[in-house]
Amino acid sequence: MANSLRNKRLFLVNLVKIMAFVGCLLGLLLVVLKVENMLLSSLLAFVISYLLGPIVNSMERWGVNRVVAALLSFAVVGLILTLGIVAVLPLVIEQVGSLKQELPKYVDGLTRIMTDLQTNAEALVGSYFDIDIAKQVESAVAPWTQALFEDLPAFVTKSITTLLLAPFLAFFMIKDGKILTRNLLNLVPNSIFEPTLNLYHQINEQMGHFVRARLLEALIVGIVTWIGLFIIEFPFATILALFAALTNLIPYIGPIIGAIPALAIAIINGESNFGLFLVGSVYLTAQLIDAAFILPVVVAKIVDLHPITVVVSIMAGAQVLGVVGMLISIPVASILKVTVSTVYRHLTDYREV
Amino acid sequence: MIAMWDNLFRNKDAAAEVREILKGTYIFQDLNQKELKLLEGMVHVRIYKVGEPIFRQGEIGVGVYVLKAGGVEISIENPEPNANSEEPQITVVTQLRAGDFFGELSLVEDNSRRGASAIATEESVLIGFFKPDLFEIIERNPSMGSKVLLRLSEALGRRLRVTTGKVRELNKEIKNLKVTDGQ
Numbered sequence: 001m002a003n004s005l006r007n008k009r010l011f012l013v014n015l016v017k018i019m020a021f022v023g024c025l026l027g028l029l030l031v032v033l034k035v036e037n038m039l040l041s042s043l044l045a046f047v048i049s050y051l052l053g054p055i056v057n058s059m060e061r062w063g064v065n066r067v068v069a070a071l072l073s074f075a076v077v078g079l080i081l082t083l084g085i086v087a088v089l090p091l092v093i094e095q096v097g098s099l100k101q102e103l104p105k106y107v108d109g110l111t112r113i114m115t116d117l118q119t120n121a122e123a124l125v126g127s128y129f130d131i132d133i134a135k136q137v138e139s140a141v142a143p144w145t146q147a148l149f150e151d152l153p154a155f156v157t158k159s160i161t162t163l164l165l166a167p168f169l170a171f172f173m174i175k176d177g178k179i180l181t182r183n184l185l186n187l188v189p190n191s192i193f194e195p196t197l198n199l200y201h202q203i204n205e206q207m208g209h210f211v212r213a214r215l216l217e218a219l220i221v222g223i224v225t226w227i228g229l230f231i232i233e234f235p236f237a238t239i240l241a242l243f244a245a246l247t248n249l250i251p252y253i254g255p256i257i258g259a260i261p262a263l264a265i266a267i268i269n270g271e272s273n274f275g276l277f278l279v280g281s282v283y284l285t286a287q288l289i290d291a292a293f294i295l296p297v298v299v300a301k302i303v304d305l306h307p308i309t310v311v312v313s314i315m316a317g318a319q320v321l322g323v324v325g326m327l328i329s330i331p332v333a334s335i336l337k338v339t340v341s342t343v344y345r346h347l348t349d350y351r352e353v
Numbered sequence: 354m355i356a357m358w359d360n361l362f363r364n365k366d367a368a369a370e371v372r373e374i375l376k377g378t379y380i381f382q383d384l385n386q387k388e389l390k391l392l393e394g395m396v397h398v399r400i401y402k403v404g405e406p407i408f409r410q411g412e413i414g415v416g417v418y419v420l421k422a423g424g425v426e427i428s429i430e431n432p433e434p435n436a437n438s439e440e441p442q443i444t445v446v447t448q449l450r451a452g453d454f455f456g457e458l459s460l461v462e463d464n465s466r467r468g469a470s471a472i473a474t475e476e477s478v479l480i481g482f483f484k485p486d487l488f489e490i491i492e493r494n495p496s497m498g499s500k501v502l503l504r505l506s507e508a509l510g511r512r513l514r515v516t517t518g519k520v521r522e523l524n525k526e527i528k529n530l531k532v533t534d535g536q
Contacts, residue, residue: 006404013402060493178394190401194408194483197397198415201485346413 014189021187040324041162045169049177050211052077056174070174074167091238099236109268195346202338210331214249217294221248221255221286228282232275235265244283248290250326251310259283305333368393371421371480378419378454379508383500391494395486401473414459414467416483423477425449429469448474457508460484 032038052073059069181200188196222245229237244258259280266279305313310330317329372389375381375396384392398421401407408414410430418425427449431442446469449455459465460482491498 003404006402010402010405057493061495182397185397190399190405190407193397193399193481194415195413197483197485198413201483205485 014191017187017189024184037161041165042169044162044166045173047211048167048170049173050208053174067175070171074171095236095239106268113267195342199339199342203335206334207331217290218245218248220294221245221290224286224289225282228285232278234279250314251330253314255287309333371398374419374421377452380501380504383504388497397481399479399481401477403473403475405473407471408467410467410470412467414456414465416481417454417457417460419454419480420449420451421478421480422451424474425477426472426474427455427469457505460487460505
């Protein structure tokens with residue numbers, strides 16, 4: 001009797017604790033999703049804290065106080081980034097300016113290619129399908145390219161808010177992240193405490209590896225593409241390399257998207273076959289270097305997701321959150337996979353010892 | 354307002370109390386005050402009601418528990434049920450009191466399974482220290498990590514010695530029984 005009463009009370013306590021824990025997580029999620037600029041800022045903050053965390057740990061190993069180590073690493077990395085931006089920004093601004101000027105030429109070129117394509121296709125299958133591809137492309141591309149430059153100021157303002165908020169959040173994640181996690185874990189009922197703690201650490205470790213690996217890949221692909229395009233004296237090398245680095249963050253599809261603008265520019269400019277081959281080679285070399293030197297080192301540490309899962313996750317991410325969704329789809333899929341397998345293992349895998 | 358200050362000081366007292374208990378624990382005894390403060394920031398203080406399991410035999414385990422207050426019973430389950438009942442046989446191995454620690458094997462073993470069950474026999478406060486925290490200490494403060502690992506190895510070695518002694522005693526008993534049977 002006393003036992004059953006005790007069990008009932010224990011069940012109630014555990015239920016309240018689980019509700020409080022889930023409630024806190026949902027509350028945090030709501031803040032991140034609903035407060036303006038918060039999603040991007042917190043994602044960036046996570047990225048910064050995953051990048052700087054190991055540096056702060058190393059400095060602490062040499063005896064530097066954690067807060068001082070965090071401040072120092074932020075200052076040094078901030079300085080390097082500022083110098084980098086100051087060096088690269090004029091090039092980017094100049095290339096964006098000339099791209100803006102030459103844009104009508106490229107839209108016309110794209111339309112011309114599409115018209116040729118249509119003529120060839122009609123010659124093959126007859127004019128059974130009465131679709132004017134060129135007109136459709138022009139009406140789709142022109143407003144988009146126009147909007148790209150019109151939205152640029154708003155995008156820059158938003159980026160500045162994010163760029164200020166993200167390091168602020170990241171600093172406290174590195175300094176007090178442990179306390180926050182511990183307080184949150186305090187709410188977890190005893191019966192699932194160890195699996196939850198284990199799960200949290202697994203996710204944390206995998207995300208750290210994932211973020212560092214992806215950024216390293218993007219950096220190397222960006223640099224190789226930049227050098228390659230410079231060597232073959234291709235126009236807009238800096239923004240094309242930046243674009244290739246950014247799209248490379250998306251697995252499988254990213255590298256292809258990254259190469260499209262350069263190939264399109266080459267075709268529109270009427271480059272010879274050899275020219276097209278050179279542009280293609282630059283992008284291919286970047287991917288080969290990535291595949292030969294980076295992937296073997298880092299891939300083993302990242303959650304092993306099947307290529308189909310990766311592509312479906314990216315599509316789902318793009319549908320829900322657009323470009324941000326594409327970027328976070330793989331980590332989110334990995335988190336789901338680790339969570340489901342850990343919970344399943346905890347519930348079913350009991351062994352006699 | 355007074356309650357808030359009271360709470361604040363009580364929290365400080367609680368932290369100092371945790372450090373005190375950790376300092377008195379075999380595996381953490383070599384740590385200095387600064388290291389104990391770092392450790393105190395990592396451990397998890399958990400409260401268990403009477404009869405509540407801390408972990409069960411066969412479950413995956415990731416850490417060691419230090420008993421701060423209360424009592425814990427360690428028992429093993431024999432999977433072969435007794436001839437007279439369907440229930441598995443449960444043998445109580447030991448009763449632990451404040452200051453004792455248990456479950457340390459899972460700190461070093463990969464995919465460790467709990468070899469016994471631990472159940473609170475009274476309302477108990479436990480301090481949990483887990484494998485990821487040990488790894489973090491090794492990364493952030495290697496000299497502190499070495500101190501903990503050395504004591505941990507010693508504790509595991511001591512338990513191994515006790516187990517070997519018991520096996521030897523049991524072997525002797527089996528031999529004696531065979532001799533008696535032969536006569």
